[in-house]
Amino acid sequence: MFALLQTHRLIFDDRCDVGGGVSSFAFRPERPVAARAGQHGILGLSATAMKPFSLASAPGEDRVLIGTSLASASAFKQRMAALQPGDPVTLRGPINTFTLDGAGDQVVMLAQGVGITPMRSMLSHIALNKLAVHSSLIHVANVGHAYREETEKWATAAAYPHHAQEFRAATAEAGRAHPHATFFVAGASSFVSSTAGLLRNSGIAGRQIRRDKYLFYKPSTARQ
DSSP states (O other): OGGGSOEEEEEEEEEEEOSTTEEEEEEEESSOOOOOTTOEEEEESSSSOEEEEEOOSOTTSSSEEEEEEOTTOOHHHHHHHTOOTTOEEEEEEEEOSOSSTTOOSEEEEEEEGGGHHHHHHHHHHHHHTTOOOEEEEEEEOSSOOTTHHHHHHHSSEEEOOSSHHHHHHHHHHHHHHOTTSEEEEESSHHHHHHHHHHHHHTTOOGGGEEEOOOTTOOOOOOOO
16 A cells, blocks of 8 residues: 555654654655645655654645654654654655645644644644634643644634643534634544544534544544
């Protein structure tokens, strides 16, 4: 399946802590990557070490950004942490339909933990292109909120709760305030399912809800 995807060669630039235990890896593409904001790709560190990641960067940015937690200390994450400036990697894709296409002028973004990465991409895209889109962001995380400095600046309205109860209350209010918006949901699979259910119970139609789906990837079941 991966062989069918377009392969891009990226050069590792640097990484930095962006809050919430998330490290942001920056890569310079040798050629422009034809991605749409919100998509993900398959990062390859070798012929056999590959893993899907949402792109945190927007198409208009000059570097490809991938945000991830290194806490698992898996073999793949250890190899990521060991990257040195100038090291080459590959990116296959990008893929998926978790994008702003057809979303209209009101969007509500609901993210858990590192699920903020595609939201950062979309908010950056809106800001860079000065799109007339009203964006509401609600990002729940136990400790710290990755990319908060940027997303708080770019979103029309943003909230950063630490607990599930606060998140549910803010989400229900967003549903009441923006009943015709397109709702984007990203995070662990249990979070995505429960949040979609909360939205439907608040009167939001299923066609208005877009869920982030990773090919061959099962997100962790971290607490909200």
